[in-house]
Amino acid sequence: MAETLVGERVVLLDPAGAAVGTALKSEVHHAATPLHLAFSCYVFDAAGSLLVTKRAAHKATWPDVWTNSFCGHPGPDEDIATALARRAVDELTIRLGDLRPVLPRFRYRAVMPNGVVENEVCPVFAATTADPPEPHASEVSALEWVPWSMFRDDVLAGRREVSPWCAWQVAELAALPDDPLAWPAGDWAALPPAALGSAA
Template identity: 50%
Template sequence: MDDVTLLAEDGTAIGTLPKSEVHTHDTPLHLAFSCYVLDREGRLLLTRRALSKKTWPGVWTNSFCGHPRPDEAMSDAVRRHGAGELGLQLSEIRMALPDYRYRAVDASGIVENEICPVHVAVFDGEPAANPDEVSEWTWVAVGPLVEAVTHAPFAFSPWMVEQLPLLRRLGEV
């Protein structure tokens, strides 16, 4: 089982916990990341979280998220999770929102509390989803997705609801 890096309010590492122990009703601040995968046509890979996920099961979200291992380079963590969750060999990985941070509580009361740099990457091909992580996926045009998120934010992960407009303003998606 992987460990997650715990963070002080200023973002400095202060310890680790096993991933299985981090997400509770009182989740400590920790390091994570989000990744938005685009194809060469500019479509976004949207995924639906597996129903077995501890937080936000069955919710549509960005391509994938994860936690870097302690002392793992963020780009290596993005590559590792992309391959493990969706069978992706990513190219052109770039950090788009280095200081993104959020706290959200899902319907079961489990808390996400993360400093979560947001990345954008490119992949050509079709994903091979790990069913323990992803129940469904689809390539979508970003404009209609923004419209859907605006009108039905409850159908999407709270981090994507916040991140997508920020990425649009920067011209990243």
């Protein structure tokens, strides 16, 4: 079942990435969004093509925008690997393999034209899947598989518009090997303290 905002809480963070409380996800994004914990995932097939998705039109932040495979927020007391597996099912009905952090310290702040802010410590993960994605319309309005090198080069050259976090992530991921299946796993221990649980 696709994620519902009713009663769902996100983890609030201090500048060092430690948990300092929680807030309702339905209320956390506004002009003064507090720093909170999130994640982004880049999912590849056996050929190294990236699953690229378009965010649903009703999303509170960056609706109708193309982005990486999926994003999400761990819940209170939910380790980040469990949260990633949950969101992969919620958004795309896929199972993940070879899950690994690739940008464990990524953090960003972005402001929408209407003034709504995203303010996240957002470690970036890579994974693979052999499952054909079946997107939930409440989360994803379109998807496509794109060779990583083509997607990377188009984003870096400004030929492809994506969410701001995806653009910044791609700029950092461009330093990794051309073959995303050969990307080295980052250190789980380098994740923000709030993300460390059974995944560490």
